[in-house]
Amino acid sequence: MAVHEVFLVLAMAMVVSAIDTNWYDAHATFYGDMSGGETMQGACGYGDLFKQGYGLQTAALSTALFNDGLTCGACFEIYCTNTPQWCIPKAGSITITATNFCPPNYTPNKPDAWCNPPRKHFDLSMPMFTKIAYYKAGIVPIRYRRVLCYKRGGVKFEIKGNPYFTLVTIYNVGGAGDVNAVKIKGSKTQWIDMTRNWGQNWQTGTVLTGQNLSFQITLSDGKTLEFDNAAPDGWQFGQTYDGIKNF
Template sequence: MVPAGGGACGYGDLDIFRYGRYTAGLSAALFGRGGACGGCYELRCVNRIQWCLRGSPTVVVTATDFCPANMGLADEAGGWCNFPREHLELSEAAFLRVAKAKADIVPVQFRRVSCDRAGGMRFTITGSAHFLQVLITNVAADGEVAAVKVKGSRTGWIPMGRNWGQNWQCDADLRGQPLSFEVTGGRGRTVTAYSVAPADWMFAQTFEGKQLVE
């Protein structure tokens, strides 16, 4: 079950950031050191008549956390997230959409799907006088973020590096400047959101910009 705090992707309160109840933690084979954060997966329970719900319904979940390995346990006896296993640790709400409550671990079929998001991408700005950090959420299309650049009114485009999860960082003081962002999704599509934050933006504020589209 995925922790309520939002987990290793850095999303914090999943309801505030529009990820809701249907979420999953990914094993290292899928997580990609945070590159899979925000991606969407459609899955269904298979090959367990006693545990799978009738009709084998599907649920779409968003990757919001990391499921760590437990190398002290065998793969089939608690080491579900050991590399190179592909494992999704579902939130309770998502699990109950595909399997019975009394089940524990069930085999699933899953595939990557596009993410359906309302509104634009959201940029939550943090940092200090010495660096800028932005958490990017509510990403549609492939849901993932592969690269980010930021631009102030007095700078060119500055590449940002992945700090952790979907938190991106650069060593620049951009206070007092309107901020624009260039975001590249996991499949290589790029969108430029100009003047997302006004010149008087403050740390811990969230702004909405253009959306990544298919």
């Protein structure tokens, strides 16, 4: 097998591993109320989910799915199954984006520690839960699968930090949705590998002030997209810049 063929096979394997059309069993609960106010912030670092375009179509994932934050931004299709008394008839499925972490509860003899490893669990906003199941159910068995994310507008880069430490939150990503690697380049530098701070916050200690900034992001399916001059040389900390392109 030729070298380029090996690379092709590996790339195809990465795609399969990131976007899996198979259905898997899990459970779902909900948190908050119908207003969805509790969906703000979270372990992915996205902040105001309404302002950032995620809205209520979100979920917190258990340890088995969260992947230490690397699954942030991934999209899942979910439907309620095998409980006619709790599943809403002909409700169909919902699609959500992973935006938070459902922490485990290791309290002894805790029967409802649904987010403990190795359980696969989705903690949905109440409005999303009640699209597929009755409120009184509390918890229901579901089936889920990974799907492509479809987002309006471009990929967003929110820049925070100080002149000696640049932290970039990346959100509104289409395609596989979950960013697994990031590079940044100033107009006076080469490409620099960023390291993940937490969730989808990526950092570098290279001084980049006064330079326009370009980004390369690589998703879990191996696709890489480049955003040249996404932030102008007069960019400011605390501002968000639009990468325009999306998958």
